[in-house]
Amino acid sequence: MPHVSDIMTRDVRFIAPREKLQRAAQMMSELDVGALPVCDGNRLVGMVTDRDIIVRGTAAGHAPAEACVADVMTERVCWCFEDEPLDEVMRQMADSQVRRIPVVTRGEERRLVGIVALGDIAQRDGEAGGQEGSAADSAGEVLRQVSDPSRPAH
DSSP: OOBGGGTOBOSOOOBOTTSBHHHHHHHHHHHTOSEEEEEETTEEEEEEEHHIIIIIIITTTOOTTTSBGGGTOBSSOOOEETTSBHHHHHHHHHHHTOSEEEEEOSSTTOBEEEEEEHHHHHHHHHHHTOOTTSHHHHHHHHHHHHHSOOOOOO
């Protein structure tokens, strides 16, 4: 099984926590993405999604031109190291019900170096010829688990 660094997207754009929600939305539109890593310098400190902007921002009465990304971002995010085996990362994605995961360097700095998404996993399989038991099968399983409705914790 390959490592995350073999398939991750390397040229990842991110946003700073003090940037305005409006700028985050503009970046998402320009990049055609629904989530951005939030970094202080190159250090990963959170993630912000289009849903965060709407539900935690606009719906809560925050003006997008005035509120900061830090006001709505998720601080405790799943992430992985660039040298982790892909199967472990897919398991983490399924367990956490996320479709994409930031990739960071080892050490306290946790410098953002990439992002890996279910699409990256599926695309890798397409290039490998779609063999049974392949990454696409695994990507499909992860997608199925990610898409299962969450159950309330009691």
